[in-house]
Amino acid sequence: MKAFTYERATSPEAAARAAGAQVNTRYIAGGTNLLDLMKIEVETPVHLVDINRLGLDRVEEGKDGGLKIGALVRNSDLAADPRVRERYPLLSRALLAGASGQLRNKATTGGNLLQRTRCYYFYDTSKPCNKRAPGSGCAAMEGFNRIHAIVGTSTQCIAAHPSDMAVAMRALDAVVHTVSPEGDTRHIPIAELHVLPGNTPQIETVLRPGELITAVTLPPPPKGVQVYRKVRDRASYAFALVSVAAIVDVAGGKIGDVRLAFGGIAPKPWRDEAIEQAIRGVSADDASLRAASAGLFADARGHGHNDFKIALARRTLGAVLAEAVS
Amino acid sequence: MSSSDERIFPARRDFLRSSAMVAAATGIAGSAVAYGAANAPDRHAPGTRTTQVRLTVNGQSHTLDVDTRVTLLDALREHIGLTGSKKGCDHGQCGACTVIVEGRRINACLTLAVMHDGESIVTVEGLAGNAALSPMQAAFVRHDGFQCGYCTPGQLCSATAMLEEVRAGMPSVVSADLAATPTLSAGEIRERMSGNICRCSAYPNIVAAIKDAAGVDA
Numbered sequence: 001m002k003a004f005t006y007e008r009a010t011s012p013e014a015a016a017r018a019a020g021a022q023v024n025t026r027y028i029a030g031g032t033n034l035l036d037l038m039k040i041e042v043e044t045p046v047h048l049v050d051i052n053r054l055g056l057d058r059v060e061e062g063k064d065g066g067l068k069i070g071a072l073v074r075n076s077d078l079a080a081d082p083r084v085r086e087r088y089p090l091l092s093r094a095l096l097a098g099a100s101g102q103l104r105n106k107a108t109t110g111g112n113l114l115q116r117t118r119c120y121y122f123y124d125t126s127k128p129c130n131k132r133a134p135g136s137g138c139a140a141m142e143g144f145n146r147i148h149a150i151v152g153t154s155t156q157c158i159a160a161h162p163s164d165m166a167v168a169m170r171a172l173d174a175v176v177h178t179v180s181p182e183g184d185t186r187h188i189p190i191a192e193l194h195v196l197p198g199n200t201p202q203i204e205t206v207l208r209p210g211e212l213i214t215a216v217t218l219p220p221p222p223k224g225v226q227v228y229r230k231v232r233d234r235a236s237y238a239f240a241l242v243s244v245a246a247i248v249d250v251a252g253g254k255i256g257d258v259r260l261a262f263g264g265i266a267p268k269p270w271r272d273e274a275i276e277q278a279i280r281g282v283s284a285d286d287a288s289l290r291a292a293s294a295g296l297f298a299d300a301r302g303h304g305h306n307d308f309k310i311a312l313a314r315r316t317l318g319a320v321l322a323e324a325v326s
Numbered sequence: 327m328s329s330s331d332e333r334i335f336p337a338r339r340d341f342l343r344s345s346a347m348v349a350a351a352t353g354i355a356g357s358a359v360a361y362g363a364a365n366a367p368d369r370h371a372p373g374t375r376t377t378q379v380r381l382t383v384n385g386q387s388h389t390l391d392v393d394t395r396v397t398l399l400d401a402l403r404e405h406i407g408l409t410g411s412k413k414g415c416d417h418g419q420c421g422a423c424t425v426i427v428e429g430r431r432i433n434a435c436l437t438l439a440v441m442h443d444g445e446s447i448v449t450v451e452g453l454a455g456n457a458a459l460s461p462m463q464a465a466f467v468r469h470d471g472f473q474c475g476y477c478t479p480g481q482l483c484s485a486t487a488m489l490e491e492v493r494a495g496m497p498s499v500v501s502a503d504l505a506a507t508p509t510l511s512a513g514e515i516r517e518r519m520s521g522n523i524c525r526c527s528a529y530p531n532i533v534a535a536i537k538d539a540a541g542v543d544a
Contacts, residue, residue: 031441032437100421101520102484236516237520
């Protein structure tokens with residue numbers, strides 16, 4: 001690990017000022033991803049701003065019937081919050097499906113959104129990686145790419161976003177609140193927070209240098225049954241191969257409003273209006289939903305080892321929809 | 327289930343309020359090392375790469391001068407000399423380093439000592455009181471919940487805090503009803519303990535030990 005200086009911020013505004021004052025500064029919250037990357041020197045900050053004691057660790061009722069989640073609310077606390085369990089079970093399930101008990105006790109809401117990919121080659125500093133070392137190439141394209149993305153990729157990068165929580169928040173249309181080093185605040189719809197790799201896979205979000213996530217707000221829960229399903233190589237403590245967050249409303253025997261977000265298959269929490277459109281109006285029975293799902297993801301492209309994810313995404317979606325209407 | 331141990335969980339967390347954990351008195355008279363409060367404002371000043379950290383470990387106060395890079399695990403093992411907490415993977419994947427910080431189990435390898443200034447930590451050395459094994463330790467012995475023993479300190483700290491999470495009503499991903507008060511089963515124990523790997527695969531006995539310590543019928 002490279003040497004760094006450390007300071008504990010006293011307010012969100014002071015934290016953002018401190019982060020904006022020096023290049024290559026990182027915020028540290030739970031630290032479970034950042035320190036992992038610092039140990040292998042994929043991340044080499046010269047300065048850390050500790051944001052753990054800023055009072056951003058509360059879940060509050062929103063004025064509109066939604067919730068305001070402080071950026072420092074731990075994943076375990078958010079999953080266990082009675083309001084989340086009752087009104088946003090999708091989010092609670094997604095959080096509990098991620099990592100381990102120990103990690104959820106540390107990992108934070110803001111940090112979870114900003115966690116880096118688990119692409120092996122991003123971690124392996126002896127291999128080319130356009131995300132870690134722009135312009136060096138992508139070892140995953142011709143390498144072991146079983147865990148990699150099948151949609152939203154580019155010729156530069158096929159890494160998948162690893163979060164479960166963010167997938168549920170994408171289905172819930174969460175909004176990310178930030179403060180800048182200049183003290184300006186803004187509200188970013190989660191759909192716009194993460195960006196696709198394109199030719200600049202090192203840029204993963206629209207956040208500007210030093211911009212600090214202070215909270216995430218959830219609108220009131222939409223009508224419908226909420227389901228989160230995660231398919232992975234082992235039953236617990238593993239990243240998703242494919243995950244589906246679904247909010248499904250049935251009207252007159254057919255699918256009405258539906259929101260579908262996917263994890264494990266894209267560089268960002270994935271939601272595709274065309275997929276939702278294709279499911280709307282389908283007869284709300286097991287066979288019809290599985291059949292409708294089987295024709296989706298026509299644009300998906302595998303890279304060899306991850307070809308199976310295309311069929312797995314279709315089948316998982318079909319199974320989730322069938323569960324939602326059962 | 328037996329009531330929670332006030333030494334290990336000084337302030338039971340309250341999920342209903344989701345309020346910040348506050349450090350509470352442990353009720354054990356520690357041999358407090360003098361701590362210069364006058365120096366406090368400078369400890370985390372920008373520009374320093376070593377820092378003074380005060381940790382209360384198993385009821386005893388320690389003041390350390392550490393490089394900012396020192397993890398909580400290395401502070402415990404190398405600076406304080408408590409080598410019960412083990413370094414397995416050093417990347418948060420195995421759970422051998424699990425300790426209980428302010429009543430919560432965490433991976434000590436994936437956090438910096440400086441981030442825990444002023445906080446209370448319980449390691450495997452602190453589970454037993456007055457030389458008597460804790461109920462969880464005694465259950466691991468009774469059920470032979472280990473082979474080589476390397477993962478055991480982490481298993482013990484994790485299991486002890488895990489039962490507290492269940493007592494606090496925290497659900498898991500295998501809980502059928504998220505809103506219901508969770509009840510421990512073998513499946514719940516396996517899910518909740520998945521962050522602790524045992525390469526000897528003593529899992530059946532570990533699950534049996536935890537069930538026993540929790541007072542759940544086998």
